[in-house]
Amino acid sequence: MAEPGKAAGGVTGGEVFETDVPARLDRLPWDRFHWLVIAALGITWTLDGLEVTLVGSLASAIHESPSLALTPTQVGLTASAYLVGAVIGALFFGWLTDRLGRRKIFFVTVILYMLSSIATGFSWDFWSFAFFRALTGAGIGGEYAAVNSAIQEMIPARRRGTVDLAVNGTFWAGAALGAGSALVVLDPEIVDPEIGWRAAFVVGGALAIVIMFLRRWVPESPRWLMTHGRPGEADRVVDGIEEGVRARYGKPLPPLEYGPVRMSRRGQATLREVIDIMLRRQRQRTVLGVTLMACQAFCYNAIFFTYALVLTRFYGIPSADIGWYILPFAFGNLLGPLLLGPFFDSIGRRVMITSTYAISGILMVISGYAFQQGWMTAWEQTVAWTVIFFFASPAASAAYLTVGESFPLEMRALAIAVFYAFGTAVGGIAGPALFGWLIEGGDRLYIAFGFALAGGLMLLAAGTEWVLGFDAERKSLEAIAAPLSAHHD
Incomplete structure (x- = not known):
């Protein structure tokens, strides 16, 4: 059996080894390395926010484009196409990520996305x-x-929730960027709108290109290496991280808060194992995840993908001014997670998941x-x-x-x-298409029904979290869900 954290190279099938990689990652003080991980990887949500907002902000311009001239229903369908692609991409690349590693796939x-x-x-x-x-969508x-x-595997346990929410919240930094860009590209005094919306994409x-440069400095997840029977490589990655942190920290690193984990070399998780875990061993967590993902996806995508159409159709806001209404909305969405x-x-x-779902x-x-x-003006609706x-x-x-x-x-x-795909398929793909159809009907009562449906689903998710939720704050990932390769004496 190899010494904790000191195994060399990989191990043979069935061999048992010990590693303190999780404890070493979780004890690290906050450092520039963590900011690099957030900047290089978390930019994904900014890109998604940019993409979604561009379509939302440019919806009217695309609708009025002489070369495309999409109807409101077609605008909703293109939003759904983006989400269909996201579902397929998530499933395919998610499968590859667990087999080939996080680093290889986030470059692909x-x-x-870029192309x-x-x-x-x-x-x-x-x-x-x-x-x-x-x-x-497939790339995103x-x-x-x-x-x-x-990100979850490299951020210390005590800050995992804070960081994960903040990173996901940067979707709205991208949304603000998209809204601001729309104000420029849709201004006919600056650029022809037909050229402007194309240039935005x-x-x-x-x-x-900037993202790819930043990601060159992000290593493979040591936890992924550990669970794939490569503790020596995992140890070397953590050694490099610790060396940099120690030099900037200026004093000895904090002591380990828990001991090593014992692992056994095994093959990849099979589809049968995944299904067994989701539908039998962790059925409650599966129900919880599906409910949270589907309900928030419907609420978000239904409202946001048709945001511009509501403002133009029911409040008479010119398409060139839509960005001014999306900016405060994006700011509130960014501020919430922070x-x-x-x-x-x-x-x-x-407590926090239940409360935020219920209040919204x-x-x-x-x-x-x-x-x-009809009690609200366009600005009051935005507020x-x-x-x-x-x-x-x-x-x-x-x-x-x-x-996660x-x-x-x-x-x-x-x-x-899987959960992103299911939630998006159930809540996201149907949402924009449904709201596009409701808006095209031109009756405020139809839209109110859509709002009530979205709100009711968020309340359903709140109740599900209260009943099935579990405590994960400040715990290591291995303590919350033991690795399949964990060795039990």
Whole structure:
């Protein structure tokens, strides 16, 4: 049996070894290395926010484009195409991530995103636009699986919730960037709108070049190496991280808070094992994850993908001004995870997840009734949505945190992908198409019904978390869900 943290190279099938890699990662003080991980990997959510907001902000311009001239229903369908691509990409790349490693896949997915986003700017009809949006979604979906798993595995346990919510919340930094860009590209005095909306997609894709440069400095997840029978490599990666942290910390690193884990070399998690864990051994966590993901996906995608259409159709806001209304909405969504995130590590997951889902659900139902009655101006509607999603944003981010923490390391990326895919398919793909159809009907009562449905689903998720939620704050990933390769005496 190898010494803890000192095994050399891989181990043979069935051999037992010890490693203190998890304890060493969790004891690290906060450092520049962690900021690098957040910047290089967390940018995924910023890109997703940019993509989604561009379509939302540019919806009217794309609708009015002489070369595309999409109907409101087609705009909703292209949003659904993006999400279909995200579902397929998440499943395919999630499967590869658990087998080939986090690092290899998050390079592949960002390249796919880059090329597809640029191609979107050269679309010539509905079908080409929808196809390129689907490919862009596939890249982003794959990113969710590879990046979420890598971040959770390299951030210390005491800050995992705070960081995960903040990183997911940066979706809205991208949304603000997309909204700000729309104000420029849709201003006919600055650029022809037909060129402007195309340029927005091309520039957005080109930003991925910076991401690839940053990711060169992010190592493979030591936890992934550990569970794949490569403790020597995992140890060397952590040695390098500790060396840099120690030099900047200026004093000895804190002591380990728990002991080594015993692992046995085994093959990849099989599909049968994954199904058995999700449907039998961890059935309650599966129900919880599905509910949280599906409900937040419907609420978010239904509202946000049709945000611009509501403002233009019911409040008469010019398409060139939509960005001014999305900016405060994006700011509220970004602020929610940043301000409430630390409470998920202090007060705890269960109380905070339940509270944020419930508050946003109740407010959504109330705002739907106010909209139906015609009580609000466009700005008052924007303020209402901003407040609602201040709470809904950390709730949605916590869904990703929950599914990532729920299952063993060997299937973490695939688990994230499965829940993201199911939640997106059930809540996300149907949501934009449904709301696009409701808006096209032109009756406020129809939209109010959509708001009530979204709010009711958030309340359902709150109740499910209260009943089935579990305590994961400040615990190691291995303590929450033992690796399949963990060796038990």
